[in-house]
């Protein structure tokens with residue numbers, strides 16, 4: 001399959017941080033990469049080849065240190081999981097946990113998730129996309145860096161299979177208002193569920209994430225949206 005043009009994009013939802021990386025994470029990035037890593041390229045991936053089978057597929061954007069991703073992948077061996085993250089220490093952490101859990105149904109891409117979706121993921125191949133606690137970019141002049149925009153919903157919808165779902169969560173009130181506005185403008189999705197809670201909300205079937213725990217400790221509320229592709 002061939003890649004697709006991405007257009008020029010300069011506004012990104014992240015700033016590359018060097019961060020502290022432990023020797024174990026550093027080692028995992030080289031030793032476990034051949035097993036779990038997929039290099040970014042402009043070629044559309046053949047996911048059946050990547051995973052060596054045909055299965056339902058979930059893509060998690062910005063998985064942080066991968067705790068939620070590894071947990072779900074070990075709970076659901078019948079589903080294939082693709083994690084996309086740019087933060088190297090987090091990716092190293094995720095690879096170590098993936099190996100400890102003996103996962104065969106997880107692959108990781110170290111690149112901007114927008115470009116991965118644009119160029120590497122085929123049309124209508126995903127059953128679900130998850131975006132848990134994207135960077136809130138609180139300053140008004142940075143709102144354009146927020147991941148959730150109309151263009152993002154259009155892109156996500158095109159990569160989801162019919163009736164595929166997009167699950168978003170945030171602990172940042174102003175971002176929640178922004179997400180509500182963007183969803184209201186979208187013709188690609190139907191809002192199946194929206195809830196605000198103080199943690200421990202189980203009907204949306206997800207584990208509490210590392211950033212969510214931090215938000216809850218600060219007394220933040222949590223917002224979840226489950227969107228279904230039209």
Ligand SMILES: C[S@@+](CC[C@H](N)C(=O)[O-])C[C@H]1O[C@@H](n2cnc3c(N)ncnc32)[C@H](O)[C@@H]1O
Nearest residue numbers: 013014062064085086112113132133209210211
């Ligand atoms: C606030 S953290 C949340 C991490 C995790 N989902 C959690 O809830 O614990 C946001 C993460 O998204 C990642 N991120 C931001 N923009 C990204 C992008 N365009 N592509 C891939 N990862 C991105 C950051 O590196 C960061 O690890």
